[in-house]
Amino acid sequence: MIRNFRFTSFLSAAKPLTSFACSSSPARHPPQFTSSASTPLRITPPKTPLFLRTPSHAAPLSEVLKWQDWAKDLASSVKNSSTKSEDSLDSILLLRELKWLTEDSITDDITRRELGGEKSVKLRASLEELYELWRERIVNRRPFQYVVGCEHWRDMVLCVEEGVLIPRPETELIVDLVEEVVRRDDWFRRGVWADLGTGSGAIAIGVGRVLGGCGRVIATDVSPVAVAVAGNNVGRYELQGMIEIREGSWFEPLKELEGKLVGLVSNPPYIPSDDIPGLQAEVGRHEPHLALDGGVDGTDSLFHLCDGASRMLTSGGFFAFETNGDKQSKMIVDYMNSDLKNIFSDVKIVSDFAGIGRFVTGFRL
Amino acid sequence: MAVAALFHARFPLIARRTSPSSVSYYCPRTLEFSHRLQSIICFSSSDGDDIVVSEGPNYVKYSDEDLMKQCKFETFRVSGPGGQHRNKRDSAVRLKHLPTGIVAQAVEDRSQHKNRASALNRLRTLLAIKVRNKVDIEAYSPPPELLQILPPKSTIRTSSSGSQIGPNNPKFVPGMQALLDVISASDGSIADSAKLLGLSTGALSRLILSHDGLRMAVNSMRAAKGMKPLK
Numbered sequence: 311m312i313r314n315f316r317f318t319s320f321l322s323a324a325k326p327l328t329s330f331a332c333s334s335s336p337a338r339h340p341p342q343f344t345s346s347a348s349t350p351l352r353i354t355p356p357k358t359p360l361f362l363r364t365p366s367h368a369a370p371l372s373e374v375l376k377w378q379d380w381a382k383d384l385a386s387s388v389k390n391s392s393t394k395s396e397d398s399l400d401s402i403l404l405l406r407e408l409k410w411l412t413e414d415s416i417t418d419d420i421t422r423r424e425l426g427g428e429k430s431v432k433l434r435a436s437l438e439e440l441y442e443l444w445r446e447r448i449v450n451r452r453p454f455q456y457v458v459g460c461e462h463w464r465d466m467v468l469c470v471e472e473g474v475l476i477p478r479p480e481t482e483l484i485v486d487l488v489e490e491v492v493r494r495d496d497w498f499r500r501g502v503w504a505d506l507g508t509g510s511g512a513i514a515i516g517v518g519r520v521l522g523g524c525g526r527v528i529a530t531d532v533s534p535v536a537v538a539v540a541g542n543n544v545g546r547y548e549l550q551g552m553i554e555i556r557e558g559s560w561f562e563p564l565k566e567l568e569g570k571l572v573g574l575v576s577n578p579p580y581i582p583s584d585d586i587p588g589l590q591a592e593v594g595r596h597e598p599h600l601a602l603d604g605g606v607d608g609t610d611s612l613f614h615l616c617d618g619a620s621r622m623l624t625s626g627g628f629f630a631f632e633t634n635g636d637k638q639s640k641m642i643v644d645y646m647n648s649d650l651k652n653i654f655s656d657v658k659i660v661s662d663f664a665g666i667g668r669f670v671t672g673f674r675l
Numbered sequence: 676m677a678v679a680a681l682f683h684a685r686f687p688l689i690a691r692r693t694s695p696s697s698v699s700y701y702c703p704r705t706l707e708f709s710h711r712l713q714s715i716i717c718f719s720s721s722d723g724d725d726i727v728v729s730e731g732p733n734y735v736k737y738s739d740e741d742l743m744k745q746c747k748f749e750t751f752r753v754s755g756p757g758g759q760h761r762n763k764r765d766s767a768v769r770l771k772h773l774p775t776g777i778v779a780q781a782v783e784d785r786s787q788h789k790n791r792a793s794a795l796n797r798l799r800t801l802l803a804i805k806v807r808n809k810v811d812i813e814a815y816s817p818p819p820e821l822l823q824i825l826p827p828k829s830t831i832r833t834s835s836s837g838s839q840i841g842p843n844n845p846k847f848v849p850g851m852q853a854l855l856d857v858i859s860a861s862d863g864s865i866a867d868s869a870k871l872l873g874l875s876t877g878a879l880s881r882l883i884l885s886h887d888g889l890r891m892a893v894n895s896m897r898a899a900k901g902m903k904p905l906k
C-alpha cells in the first residue's frame with residue numbers, strides 16, 4: 311500500500327519552537343496546515359525533543375547541582391575497562407553527553423526565589439525526569455539522542471525518537487557529495503531528487519537545503535514512524551513545499567517518476583543479519599532493526615537500489631549510496647560494471663573521514 | 676550566571692584520549708597544492724612553538740574550500756566498521772594543514788560538520804599567528820585588512836577603511852596576521868610598529884591586548900628578543 315501525503319498535520323502537536331538559537335535555525339512558527347492531507351496511519355504524533363519544550367519546571371539551584379553531581383558520578387563509575395570493546399560505555403563521552411543534556415534541559419536564566427532568597431533554575435523537564443533520563447542512558451544504554459529527542463547533524467538539529475534511526479556522522483558526507491555535483495552543474499538544482507529510506511529525513515533535508523528554491527525532493531520510507539518524524543523535521547525547516555514524504559517500499563511510491571530523477575541518494579539498511587545480535591547495546595537494543603538489517607550479506611537493499619537506479623534516473627542523473635564499507639562498496643561497483651554494464655558512468659567508491667570506502671557514487675549514462 | 680557556564684566550570688576540560696586514525700580522507704576535488712614555499716624557515720620561539728616564515732602564498736586569505744583542499748581531515752575513530760554499527764558521539768575532528776604542518780582540532784560541538792567548521796576557524800587563527808610573511812618596512816603600505824582592525828584614531832586610516840573590526844569578528848584574523856608581520860619586521864618593537872600604523876604606542880598596545888592569541892604571539896616574539904611582555 312502506498313499512501314501519499316504531506317506531513318504538516320503532525321505539526322499541530324508540536325509546541326512552539328522556543329529559544330532555539332542557531333545560525334541556521336529552523337522555523338520558529340509551526341507551518342500552515344494543508345487541509346488536503348489524508349489521514350496518517352500513525353496515531354501518536356512525533357515527540358517533542360527536550361530542547362523545544364517549554365521551561366515549565368523549576369528547581370532550587372542546589373538541587374540541580376546535586377543532580378549534576380549524581381549524574382557525573384554515575385558517568386564516571388562506568389567501568390573504564392581497558393578492553394577497548396565497541397560496546398563499552400566511555401565516561402569521557404558520557405560526561406560530554408551530560409553537558410549537552412544540561413544545555414538542552416536547563417534554561418540559562420536563574421531567578422531569585424521570592425522567599426528564602428535561594429536561587430532557582432528553570433527546567434524543560436522535572437528533576438525527577440532528569441534523574442530517570444540519565445539512569446536510562448546508563449543503565450538501559452538508551453541512546454543519548456533518544457534521551458534528548460534530537461541529534462545535531464551537519465548544521466541542523468533533527469528530532470529523533472525510538473523507531474527512527476539516529477543519523478550518523480558518516481552520512482553527513484552524502485550531502486557534501488550532492489552539493490559538489492550541484493555546484494558543478496545547475497541542471498541538478500532544478501530537477502527531482504529522491505532519498506529512499508529517509509528515516510529522520512536527514513539526507514532529504516540536507517539535500518533540500520543544498521538545492522535551494524528550485525528543486526524538489528521526494529523522500530520515502532516504509533516505516534510510518536519514520537514518515538511522521540521526517541515530516542515533522544521537514545516542517546521545522548519550512549521545506550514542506552519542496553520535500554514530499556511518501557510512505558512505501560523503496561521505488562514503489564515513485565512510479566510516475568520513472569526515468570525522470572536527476573538524483574538518487576540512500577543510506578539503506580546494510581548490516582549483515584548475522585552481525586545484528588552483536589551490535590553495540592545502544593544500536594542493537596534500541597534502534598529499529600528495519601533500519602539496520604540488510605539481509606544475509608547486508609546488500610539486499612543496496613542491490614535493489616542499483617537496479618532501481620537504472621530505471622529511475624534520467625540520462626546524466628547522479629546517485630550516491632552508503633554502504634557497510636570497503637567490501638560492500640566493491641561488490642556494488644562490480645555489480646554495476648558487470649550486470650549493469652553500459653548503464654552507469656564514473657562509478658566509484660568514496661571514503662568517509664575515517665578512510666573506509668563508505669559510499670558508491672556514479673551517473674546514469 | 677548561566678547554568679551551562681557553571682557546569683563548564685565544574686567539569687574541567689573533557690579531553691579526548693583516542694588518537695586519530697590516519698588513513699585516507701575525502702577531498703571534494705583533486706588535491707592540487709603544488710604551491711611551493713620558496714623558503715620555509717622554521718625556528719623555535721622561546722615557548723617552543725614553531726613559527727613558519729613564508730614567502731609563499733598567504734593562506735589566511737584562502738577561501739574555506741581552498742584551505743580545506745590543503746588539509747588532511749581526520750576523524751577520531753575507535754576500531755570497528757562504523758556507520759550504522761555504531762552510536763558513539765565522537766564527532767571530534769582533526770585538521771592538518773599540509774604545507775605548514777599546523778594542526779587544529781575541535782571536539783566540543785555536537786555535529787561533525789560544526790566541529791569541522793570550528794577546526795577550520797581555529798586553523799585560520801593559528802595560521803595568522805604562526806605564519807610570518809615578510810614585509811618591507813622601508814616601503815611599507817598597510818593592506819586594507821590591517822587598516823580595518825585599527826582604531827579610528829589611526830592617522831593612516833582613510834574613509835574607505837570602514838568602521839573598526841573587533842577581535843570577535845572573523846575578519847579580524849587577516850588583519851591580525853598583517854599586524855604581526857609588521858611587529859615581527861620591527862623586531863618586536865611596539866613603538867616602531869605604532870609609528871608605521873599612525874597610532875600611539877598605548878593605542879597599539881591596547882589593540883594587541885584585546886585578543887588573547889595576538890597578545891601571546893606578540894609576547895613570545897618579544898620574549899625571543901629578550902624584551903618584556905605586554906600586560
Ligand SMILES: C[S@@+](CC[C@H](N)C(=O)[O-])C[C@H]1O[C@@H](n2cnc3c(N)ncnc32)[C@H](O)[C@@H]1O
Pocket residue numbers: 475476477478481506507508509510511512513530531532533536558559560576577578579580600601602759
Ligand atoms: C539506515 S536507515 C537510514 C535513515 C536515514 N536515511 C539516515 O541516513 O539517517 C534505513 C532506512 O530505510 C528504511 N527502510 C527499510 N526498509 C525499507 C523499504 N523496504 N522501503 C523503504 N524504506 C525502507 C528504514 O525504515 C530506515 O529508515
